[in-house]
Amino acid sequence: MNQLTRRGLLSASAAAALAAALPKQSFAAAPTAGKQAPGFYRYKVGDIEVTVITDGANRLPVTDAFVINVKKEEVNAALVAAHMEAGVFVGPYNPIVLNIGGKLTLVDTGTSERAYVASKGATGQLLTNMAAAGIDPKAIDTVLISHFHGDHINGLLRADNSLAFPNAEILVPANEHQYYMDDGNMSRAPKGRIEDVFKNAHRVMKNAEVMKRLRTYTWDKEALPGVLAVGTAGHTPGHTSHIVSSGNSKIYVQADVTHAPYLFVRNPGWHAYYDQDPVMAEATRRRVYDMLSAEKMLVQGFHYPFPSVAHVEKTATGYREIPLPWNPTI
Numbered sequence: 001m002n003q004l005t006r007r008g009l010l011s012a013s014a015a016a017a018l019a020a021a022l023p024k025q026s027f028a029a030a031p032t033a034g035k036q037a038p039g040f041y042r043y044k045v046g047d048i049e050v051t052v053i054t055d056g057a058n059r060l061p062v063t064d065a066f067v068i069n070v071k072k073e074e075v076n077a078a079l080v081a082a083h084m085e086a087g088v089f090v091g092p093y094n095p096i097v098l099n100i101g102g103k104l105t106l107v108d109t110g111t112s113e114r115a116y117v118a119s120k121g122a123t124g125q126l127l128t129n130m131a132a133a134g135i136d137p138k139a140i141d142t143v144l145i146s147h148f149h150g151d152h153i154n155g156l157l158r159a160d161n162s163l164a165f166p167n168a169e170i171l172v173p174a175n176e177h178q179y180y181m182d183d184g185n186m187s188r189a190p191k192g193r194i195e196d197v198f199k200n201a202h203r204v205m206k207n208a209e210v211m212k213r214l215r216t217y218t219w220d221k222e223a224l225p226g227v228l229a230v231g232t233a234g235h236t237p238g239h240t241s242h243i244v245s246s247g248n249s250k251i252y253v254q255a256d257v258t259h260a261p262y263l264f265v266r267n268p269g270w271h272a273y274y275d276q277d278p279v280m281a282e283a284t285r286r287r288v289y290d291m292l293s294a295e296k297m298l299v300q301g302f303h304y305p306f307p308s309v310a311h312v313e314k315t316a317t318g319y320r321e322i323p324l325p326w327n328p329t330i
């Protein structure tokens with residue numbers, strides 16, 4: 001007993017001596033990383049592998065002009081109800097890469113390398129996160145575009161205006177292309193935002209290298225094997241969503257049928273300023289979300305929070321999104 005106690009004491013003092021001998025720096029505070037981890041996430045739709053790659057998120061002040069049929073106080077109350085900061089709308093961007101039978105298709109491009117520089121890395125993260133995901137931009141076979149807003153097409157071009165995906169064919173919705181490339185439509189566009197959308201669409205889509213690789217696709221047909229193009233006009237005249245299916249699995253890649261769900265899924269009657277035809281956009285939104293909730297179909301939302309995959313349910317006042325939990329295996 002005595003011996004045991006003595007041995008215990010000895011070993012305790014030995015441990016204290018050892019601790020004192022340890023180099024001091026091992027007790028120094030760890031420096032903070034100060035930087036977010038790369039954002040990409042994978043899941044399967046049947047045999048198709050989906051990689052969601054975040055392009056970052058934009059912060060926009062909430063004004064009365066943000067939702068045209070609702071006062072900013074009501075928008076801010078909804079943000080607070082969603083445990084978000086009043087007065088600031090956070091809009092995430094989440095392009096996806098589909099691996100269909102070994103061919104890689106990028107759906108929408110994010111805001112571009114130019115935006116990455118201008119926003120100091122807050123947006124335009126697609127290329128850096130794609131590199132982190134181990135996907136070489138040169139290996140992209142197809143870029144599939146949903147509509148011609150800058151956050152969906154600007155990433156086709158790098159900061160020096162060269163092609164970001166130099167070996168890819170660029171597929172665009174036929175009616176979106178026809179509408180925005182029409183000089184008459186452009187000349188009649190209201191000054192300000194709509195005119196700017198036209199000018200930007202011309203800048204990107206009339207780039208000589210883009211034009212060489214451009215091909216149009218039409219609604220109600222497969223744009224690619226397993227990728228059905230569906231018309232969801234309103235946000236823009238040719239706005240297109242895609243139903244990706246393989247075997248018994250499918251997912252609805254909605255593009256901008258809604259913007260961020262914490263405002264526009266929960267309040268489908270709200271008219272965000274970027275819906276070009278807000279009445280048609282609302283009708284489209286309700287039709288799609290009634291279908292998604294009835295069929296319990298997963299939705300991949302470009303402006304949902306990363307990784308932007310969710311189920312939706314009908315509520316008394318609109319819909320509610322239930323994000324898919326992170327799955328550590330695929």
Ligand SMILES: [Zn+2]
Nearest residue numbers: 149151152256
């Ligand atoms: Zn968008």
